[in-house]
Amino acid sequence: DEARAAGDELPPLAGVPLAMKDNLNLVGTRTTCASRMLETYQSPYTATCVQRLLDAGCLPLGKANMDEFAFGSSTENSAFHRTCNPWDTERVPGGSSGGSAAAVAAGMATVSLGSDTGGSIRQPAAFCGVVGMKPTYGVVSRYGVTAFGSSLDQVGPFARTVRDLALTMNGLTAGGHDPNDGTSHDADVDHLAHLEDGVSGGRVGIVPALMEAEGLTPEVKHSVEEAASRLERAGAEIVEVHLDHLDAAIAAYYVVGPAEAFSNLARFDGVRYGYQEPGCTSLAEQTARSRAHGFGTEAKRRQLLGAYLLSSGVYDRYYYAAQKARTMIARDYEEAFKQVDVILLPPSPRTAFKFGELSDPTQMYLSDMYTISLNIVGNPGISVPTGLGVDTGLPVGIQLQGPAFGDADLLRYARAVERAFAGESGEPALSVAPDFAGKGGELA
Numbered sequence: 001d002e003a004r005a006a007g008d009e010l011p012p013l014a015g016v017p018l019a020m021k022d023n024l025n026l027v028g029t030r031t032t033c034a035s036r037m038l039e040t041y042q043s044p045y046t047a048t049c050v051q052r053l054l055d056a057g058c059l060p061l062g063k064a065n066m067d068e069f070a071f072g073s074s075t076e077n078s079a080f081h082r083t084c085n086p087w088d089t090e091r092v093p094g095g096s097s098g099g100s101a102a103a104v105a106a107g108m109a110t111v112s113l114g115s116d117t118g119g120s121i122r123q124p125a126a127f128c129g130v131v132g133m134k135p136t137y138g139v140v141s142r143y144g145v146t147a148f149g150s151s152l153d154q155v156g157p158f159a160r161t162v163r164d165l166a167l168t169m170n171g172l173t174a175g176g177h178d179p180n181d182g183t184s185h186d187a188d189v190d191h192l193a194h195l196e197d198g199v200s201g202g203r204v205g206i207v208p209a210l211m212e213a214e215g216l217t218p219e220v221k222h223s224v225e226e227a228a229s230r231l232e233r234a235g236a237e238i239v240e241v242h243l244d245h246l247d248a249a250i251a252a253y254y255v256v257g258p259a260e261a262f263s264n265l266a267r268f269d270g271v272r273y274g275y276q277e278p279g280c281t282s283l284a285e286q287t288a289r290s291r292a293h294g295f296g297t298e299a300k301r302r303q304l305l306g307a308y309l310l311s312s313g314v315y316d317r318y319y320y321a322a323q324k325a326r327t328m329i330a331r332d333y334e335e336a337f338k339q340v341d342v343i344l345l346p347p348s349p350r351t352a353f354k355f356g357e358l359s360d361p362t363q364m365y366l367s368d369m370y371t372i373s374l375n376i377v378g379n380p381g382i383s384v385p386t387g388l389g390v391d392t393g394l395p396v397g398i399q400l401q402g403p404a405f406g407d408a409d410l411l412r413y414a415r416a417v418e419r420a421f422a423g424e425s426g427e428p429a430l431s432v433a434p435d436f437a438g439k440g441g442e443l444a
């Protein structure tokens with residue numbers, strides 16, 4: 001307001017309220033990763049992604065709840081808080097970026113940041129009825145983002161409209177390559193430039209095997225089919241494509257992810273970082289007891305799995321095999337993107353579940369079947385809400401996946417889906433969750 005009153009030139013996101021997942025460092029705040037291990041940890045510096053949005057004018061509201069160290073799909077693994085789905089507070093918001101998705105769906109924040117290692121932006125966006133995007137690996141700097149799986153992690157935004165999301169992408173990528181992140185790319189393009197250009201003459205891929213997968217609920221399937229026919233009406237051609245090795249994606253992810261997590265989380269030993277158990281008489285005891293107290297069940301499970309997978313004798317059988325599967329899946333995608341511009345698929349097999357409903361970790365892992373393959377290959381993906389499910393009355397939506405560095409083009413397709421499901425005056429299919437309506441606003 002002061003800058004405006006003074007007649008200063010305003011940055012593109014001036015005054016936009018921003019929430020961020022609590023694995024992103026912002027100097028002067030705690031960055032807990034929703035873990036007792038980091039309960040009192042003070043951010044020593046600010047993550048590049050956060051800094052770029054602050055430079056673009058965003059106002060940081062605060063940190064958003066998450067699954068501990070981003071392990072999970074429901075935010076139930078947080079050591080501190082419960083995050084409810086704003087559409088039905090008896091249900092989970094999805095995860096692991098559940099707090100960031102819920103904050104936007106409830107109108108508490110206009111945009112937010114999450115991280116997506118295997119679906120943690122796209123799945124909670126779908127559960128909460130907001131737009132959420134995982135950019136191409138490297139497009140957003142990982143400097144200052146607490147690592148889970150370094151070859152899979154990517155930060156991205158949540159918003160209520162595709163346009164808000166594209167504006168935020170512009171903020172995140174302004175300045176291009178970040179010298180502090182060796183994997184960061186120069187992706188400083190205008191994500192708004194072709195947003196309204198439509199999809200006439202474009203080609204949208206459908207993967208038949210994914211549409212027949214076990215566990216896909218009829219209402220989610222219906223929303224994807226409906227999106228396909230509306231995109232067709234908007235001038236796109238629907239083409240069948242095949243991703244033959246996709247059935248290996250979950251297995252490959254649950255080898256690579258835990259292996260990298262085990263390596264990344266070794267630093268939380270009560271000496272270098274994290275909670276330190278008092279009264280220990282040896283370093284070994286202190287490490288063991290600090291880690292036993294600091295980590296929750298899922299974080300321990302992942303690290304034990306990762307330690308085993310990387311141990312000698314076992315390494316070749318699993319880690320090496322997972323890397324091979326990764327290459328095969330990447331080739332499948334490369335072939336598919338020779339035929340189509342984007343692939344249309346569900347973001348999750350079902351709508352938001354109730355707290356405690358998925359108590360078996362394997363069932364929880366399988367709920368990521370539509371998102372995980374993308375992190376394996378590094379390509380961009382986005383969840384777009386299409387309305388409320390006919391069976392559950394909860395938000396449903398679709399996912400679009402694109403070729404590497406096709407982020408701006410992906411947003412153009414997402415905008416076409418949003419427009420195809422918009423109300424008569426052009427408002428998106430879903431707005432702020434009913435009980436929270438009127439308590440927040442959208443960007444102009």
Ligand code: GLN
Binds near residue numbers: 070118121148368
């Ligand atoms: N749900 C997946 C997991 O538990 C993905 C998490 C994520 O993307 N951070 O690993």
